[in-house]
Amino acid sequence: MKIEFASPVPPPAPHFALWDLGFRPFYLLASIFAAISIPLWVCQYAGYLPVAYVRSMVWHGHEMLFGYTLAVITGFLFTAVRNWTGQSTPTGGVLAAFALMWVAGRVLVMTPFEMTAALVNAAFPVAVAIAIATPILRSGNRRNYFFVLLLLLLGAAALSLHLSHMGVFAWPELASLQVGLDLVLFIIAVISGRVMPMFTNNGVPGTNAASKPLVEKLALGSVLLLLAADLLQAPSAAIAVVAALAACAHAGRLALWRPWRVLQAPLVWILHAAYGWIVVYLLLRALAAINLLAEPLAVHALTIGAIGGMTIGMMTRTARGHTGRILKADGFEVACFTLIQLAAVSRLAGGLLLSNYYMATVVVSGVCWSLAFAIYAVRYWPILSMSRVDGKPG
Numbered sequence: 100m101k102i103e104f105a106s107p108v109p110p111p112a113p114h115f116a117l118w119d120l121g122f123r124p125f126y127l128l129a130s131i132f133a134a135i136s137i138p139l140w141v142c143q144y145a146g147y148l149p150v151a152y153v154r155s156m157v158w159h160g161h162e163m164l165f166g167y168t169l170a171v172i173t174g175f176l177f178t179a180v181r182n183w184t185g186q187s188t189p190t191g192g193v194l195a196a197f198a199l200m201w202v203a204g205r206v207l208v209m210t211p212f213e214m215t216a217a218l219v220n221a222a223f224p225v226a227v228a229i230a231i232a233t234p235i236l237r238s239g240n241r242r243n244y245f246f247v248l249l250l251l252l253l254g255a256a257a258l259s260l261h262l263s264h265m266g267v268f269a270w271p272e273l274a275s276l277q278v279g280l281d282l283v284l285f286i287i288a289v290i291s292g293r294v295m296p297m298f299t300n301n302g303v304p305g306t307n308a309a310s311k312p313l314v315e316k317l318a319l320g321s322v323l324l325l326l327a328a329d330l331l332q333a334p335s336a337a338i339a340v341v342a343a344l345a346a347c348a349h350a351g352r353l354a355l356w357r358p359w360r361v362l363q364a365p366l367v368w369i370l371h372a373a374y375g376w377i378v379v380y381l382l383l384r385a386l387a388a389i390n391l392l393a394e395p396l397a398v399h400a401l402t403i404g405a406i407g408g409m410t411i412g413m414m415t416r417t418a419r420g421h422t423g424r425i426l427k428a429d430g431f432e433v434a435c436f437t438l439i440q441l442a443a444v445s446r447l448a449g450g451l452l453l454s455n456y457y458m459a460t461v462v463v464s465g466v467c468w469s470l471a472f473a474i475y476a477v478r479y480w481p482i483l484s485m486s487r488v489d490g491k492p493g
């Protein structure tokens with residue numbers, strides 16, 4: 100008797116897949132935007148750019164929050180919600196339309212069409228909220244309802260900043276920016292609490308990263324309290340107390356994850372380092388509230404160190420996982436992680452230790468940030484634009 104063995108089925112040929120899942124276009128757009136926009140802003144800030152890129156520091160903050168950061172959040176949620184609910188999220192032409200809407204927002208802020216820019220930039224997070232609300236509601240995935248609310252609040256913050264600038268109502272532009280940062284901080288805090296112990300224990304077996312219910316409630320509750328204080332324009336002393344208490348809560352949370360044991364695993368240590376910057380931010384925010392240092396130092400600890408570090412870490416990890424690749428960073432990715440840390444340290448060093456070289460530290464920080472995201476964009480262009488290596492959909 101002749102025994103025949105079936106030939107292995109070869110994986111399907113690679114194909115263009117940029118619109119197959121939400122993380123693909125939005126991670127790519129975010130990295131390209133981050134690599135280009137910061138050098139333009141630094142050149143403007145240093146006086147080397149004859150024509151203004153954006154109108155002021157407020158609009159620089161607007162673009163990094165409602166442009167870069169919101170793009171990463173969108174890509175993450177469009178991908179994660181599909182996994183959480185088993186329901187579809189935008190793909191194909193609909194996903195491309197979302198990407199085009201985001202690009203339109205970046206272009207419109209540089210034009211005289213202020214009301215159009217306001218409507219587009221406010222409508223984008225609202226549209227994202229609707230897009231994820233549909234699968235969340237269909238599946239009854241109640242633990243993630245709050246993401247819909249947070250996106251709606253981000254839309255309101257974006258709109259209020261635009262309307263304040265146009266003089267429609269009396270509300271400080273910086274207050275809208277601060278509320279937006281508080282909302283993003285809460286999103287990072289929630290997601291970190293869900294994934295950090297698991298990522299840590301899987302990436303470095305034996306670490307025994309843990310969570311304690313009381314610490315979780317204190318950490319998340321303190322961020323919500325800070326958000327409320329900023330919305331109510333509370334006295335500086337109250338903000339200082341809330342920020343200091345929040346710093347203690349988040350330091351305790353991070354300690355339970357044992358960050359000192361993860362240095363051999365870059366995909367893990369970048370997330371721990373980013374979370375450590377949250378503690379630094381909250382401490383600096385408390386000091387800034389009582390006029391012991393400048394507020395921008397605290398803001399950049401959050402935006403560069405925490406948001407920059409957490410987003411590039413998650414962009415790397417989720418892109419690898421959702422394209423069928425092993426969860427191990429290579430030299431390019433370690434360079435990205437290191438450059439983000441250098442960007443944060445440089446930016447704070449200029450204000451705290453090297454005031455005589457302040458502008459030089461701003462330039463160094465901008466170069467490090469830009470290089471990190473340029474490396475990511477070049478490295479991940481083929482990964483994000485082509486199909487999974489294992490032939491699976493997504």
